Amino acid sequence: MIHILLFADLQExxxxxxxxxxxxxxxxxxxxxxxxxxxxxxxxxxxxxxINEEYAMENDIVKSGDTVAFIPPVSGG
Structure with missing residues (x-):
C-alpha cells in the first residue's frame, strides 16, 4: 500500500x-x-x-510502503 499526503488546495x-x-x-x-x-x-x-521525504522526479518509482507527498507551489504575500 502506498500512502499519499495532500496539502493546501489539494487537501481541500x-x-x-x-x-x-x-x-x-x-x-x-x-x-x-x-x-x-x-x-x-x-x-x-x-x-x-x-517520496519518503525526498524530492522525486516523474520517472521515479513509488513502492508499496512508501509515503508520497504532493506539495503545491507556495504563494507569497
Whole structure:
C-alpha cells in the first residue's frame, strides 16, 4: 500500500489529507495520472512530489510502503 499526503488546495478539493493506494510499484507520473483521473486534481501537474521525504522526479518509482507527498507551489504575500 502506498500512502499519499495532500496539502493546501489539494487537501481541500479531495476533502481529506491522506489517500491510500493498493499498488506494488508505480511511477510518479502514473500515480499522478491515476489520482488526477479519480479525484479531478488537474493541478497535480504543477506540484512538487516527495517520496519518503525526498524530492522525486516523474520517472521515479513509488513502492508499496512508501509515503508520497504532493506539495503545491507556495504563494507569497
Amino acid at each position: 478539493k479531495v476533502g481529506k489529507d491522506q489517500l491510500e493506494l493498493e499498488e506494488e510499484s508505480i511511477s510518479v507520473k502514473e500515480l499522478k495520472k491515476k489520482i488526477k483521473n479519480e479525484y479531478g486534481l488537474l493541478q497535480l501537474d504543477q506540484v512538487m512530489t516527495a
